[in-house]
Amino acid sequence: MKLFSPTTISASNLMTRFLPFCRSTSRFSTSSFNPSYVGKQSILLPKDVQIQLRKQILEVSGPNGQLQQNFPKYLRLRQENDSIKIEIASKSRDDLSKKQLAMWGTTRALLGNNVKGVSEPWQSLVKLLGVGYRASVEGNNILLKVGFANAVSVQIPPEVQVENPSPTSLVLSGIDKQKVTQLAAKIRSFKKPEPYKGKGIYVDGENIQLKNKRNIS
Structure with a gap:
């Protein structure tokens, strides 16, 4: 068996030996039609x-x-x-x-x-977690008390209905899923859940993993 020394094989020789193999393995056909897994579902x-x-x-x-x-x-x-x-x-x-x-x-x-x-209308459940955090509905607006000096006002779109079963929860419903989820995301954006104490606004039962506080000496 003949062994090759690294000093006897140049870069050009390596390319000559392995280029045909690389070319053969990189070929593939794009002529076949691949249907969408979502689109083809009835x-x-x-x-x-x-x-x-x-x-x-x-x-x-x-x-x-x-x-x-x-x-x-x-x-x-x-x-x-x-x-x-x-x-x-x-x-x-x-x-x-x-x-x-x-x-x-x-x-x-x-x-x-x-x-x-x-x-069957779409629904989204919003929950507030934090000391003093509250939500209320007044007319066409949602008032959020989430730690700021003043309450945050969020306008309710005409396509979405909002219920306030408790001071720390809201139920959004509507026939247009996009409108419902957009309003839920907007409400959440004012106080996203923080990873140390878990305070914030949660949507549809989401959970976060809490982190340990770093001791600063």
């Missing part, structure tokens, strides 16, 4: 929910209200009995951009949220 349609597509506007109506969203031209809607499915119009991936492929899954997710919202 949506169960309750009996009291109707869907209509009008000039690229998808309307979803149910007992709790109506929602609308844009529907891209490169997608199509197919209904089978009590379920609907979003399909891509083009079978060739080369005809679509990455953004269009991503919008396939996004459109399906939004439609699923709308179908659930018009039949």
